[in-house]
Amino acid sequence: METGKKKFLKRGVDYPIVDGARTLPGKYYHSEEIYAEEIEKIFNKFWIYACRAEEIPNVGDYKTIQVGDESLIIVRDKSNQINVLFNVCSHRGTQLCAEEKGNFNTKAIQCPYHAWTYDLSGKLLAAPQMQESEKFSKVNCSLPKAHVHEWEGFIFVSLAENPEPFEVQMEALIGKFADWKMADLRIAHHIRYELNCNWKLILQNYQECYHCLGVHPLLSELTPVQSAQHDFSKGAVLGGFMDITKERGSMTMDGEAAAPPVCDVSGDDLQRVYYYSIYPNLLLTPHPDFVMFHHITPLGPEKITNDCYWLFHPDVIKDKSAQVGVKSAIDFWDLTNKQDWQVCEQMQVGTKSKRFTRGYYSGREEILHILDQELLKALGHEDPGS
Ligand code: FES
Ligand SMILES: [Fe+2]
Incomplete structure (x- = not known):
């Protein structure tokens, strides 16, 4: 496995010497x-760092992070999987969780507005008084997910639909x-x-x-x-x-x-x-x-x-x-x-x-x-x- 330990960058070989290189405007x-x-x-688009796995050690533990206008919930589910869910209710778009960290001790995520309730993998479990119909089906209302990858206890996420494999973006780190x-x-x-x-x-x-x-x-x-x-x-x-x-x-x-x-x-x-x-x-x-x-x-x-x-x-x-x-x-x-x-x-x-x-x-x-x-x-x- 590439460790990179013996590799040293040489000026003019591994990177160009640019005389007179100027800063960005x-x-x-x-x-x-x-x-x-x-x-x-x-x-x-890139894999970005989100939090340490040790920050969410137990089922239901979560941490939220901000990426531009997006808020993400990083949560550990019942099968010990870490899920990264978009922090936005499928009903009318309310932010589900306003805290930076905590535990969903009911083992479910409930919207504070009309109580739509999701499991820790983002699946919609309950939507009070909504009749299932051809147009509305719980199956179509799961919370969107981002990609997740754990490296050495560091949790990375990608908001891209089809991200480059983590190992490619982070090859030098592996x-x-x-x-x-x-x-x-x-x-x-x-x-x-x-x-x-x-x-x-x-x-x-x-x-x-x-x-x-x-x-x-x-x-x-x-x-x-x-x-x-x-x-x-x-x-x-x-x-x-x-x-x-x-x-x-x-x-x-x-x-x-x-x-x-x-x-x-x-x-x-x-x-x-x-x-x-x-x-x-x-x-x-x-x-x-x-x-x-x-x-x-x-x-x-x-x-x-x-x-x-x-x-x-x-x-x-x-x-x-x-x-x-x-x-x-x-x-x-x-x-x-x-x-x-x-x-x-x-x-x-x-x-x-x-x-x-x-x-x-x-x-x-x-x-x-x-x-x-x-x-x-x-x-x-x-x-x-x-
Ligand atoms: S906006 Fe979330 S339940 Fe209505
Ligand atoms: Fe410094």
């Missing part, structure tokens, strides 16, 4: 029209982080950041460390900026890693490991932190001793929520004496995140200026140019050129 971060196109051609056994890890902490910036600015920020020396003094001490390498780019997956200077160190406030290595992590991976963007809405950061990830939800061209999670081995979460290390990892990334959010929000404001046309990328930002090209390709827009 500012409208790509502000325009309502472009945002609507992104929802339609990217978020409604087997890549097997040693972490991420399905076994559990959420130790979660922070929701509500940010005033375009979703793409977060992806861009994540994929370059040109900004690290100035913006992240502590991070730059723990992982030298020059050690940043891109090790895979294929389909929707773009990734790289940085070296951790301190032996058996990690990304924490004091640079010490927060916990023992996760599951089977060994060799070079004990001294690396990986940064993988899983286009378009998951940023996955496996460390030797924990995994941090961001779930980006666009709420308009200039607004997102960014949910940040810290995954640890369940033994570490249970161990009271290990919580100092866990907190140190949380504090480090909360500090670093806020440093990033500040420059992203300032860039959002600045790129709105009529005096900003397009900037020039540095040699350390070529991957951003690739991201821009992928975006233009997905939207079917002409490349504005250099």
Whole structure:
């Protein structure tokens, strides 16, 4: 199985060196029209991250997520299957569930308006006072479903009618982080950041460390900026890693490991932190001793929520004496995140200026140019050129 571990991207071989490559015009971060196109051609088409399987462990547990104008219910049914249902009643279109998470303890989903009732796979069970007829039949009124795929405890959904197979879109990911056994890890902490910036600015920020020396003094001490390498780019997956200077160190406030290595992590991976963007809405950061990830939800061209999670081995979460290390990892990334959010929000404001046309990328930002090209390709827009 392809692990991608030995593959390093070479400038000019795996990706072109584009002298004078320029940024996207500012409208790509502000325009309502472009945002609507992104929802339609990217978020409604690609496999996108939805939630962790551990967030809905029991029958009837659900979580709702927003994808553009669509709300989806991710729910575990009686046969332990995870279903992704459109959160809209087949009767007159009322949103069925207004909560972000919970449990349908009747093991059924009931519309708050006229009490049409669905089972956890979306089948209409009851529609009070409706007579079955040729025109109305319960069979035709099931809730529409989206496609679902679980990878390493991460649940992905696709709103496309016939999505590309998950393994094709995510080829570079399959087997890549097997040693972490991420399905076994559990959420130790979660922070929701509500940010005033375009979703793409977060992806861009994540994929370059040109900004690290100035913006992240502590991070730059723990992982030298020059050690940043891109090790895979294929389909929707773009990734790289940085070296951790301190032996058996990690990304924490004091640079010490927060916990023992996760599951089977060994060799070079004990001294690396990986940064993988899983286009378009998951940023996955496996460390030797924990995994941090961001779930980006666009709420308009200039607004997102960014949910940040810290995954640890369940033994570490249970161990009271290990919580100092866990907190140190949380504090480090909360500090670093806020440093990033500040420059992203300032860039959002600045790129709105009529005096900003397009900037020039540095040699350390070529991957951003690739991201821009992928975006233009997905939207079917002409490349504005250099
Ligand atoms: S709109 Fe849902 S039962 Fe009437
Ligand atoms: Fe950063």
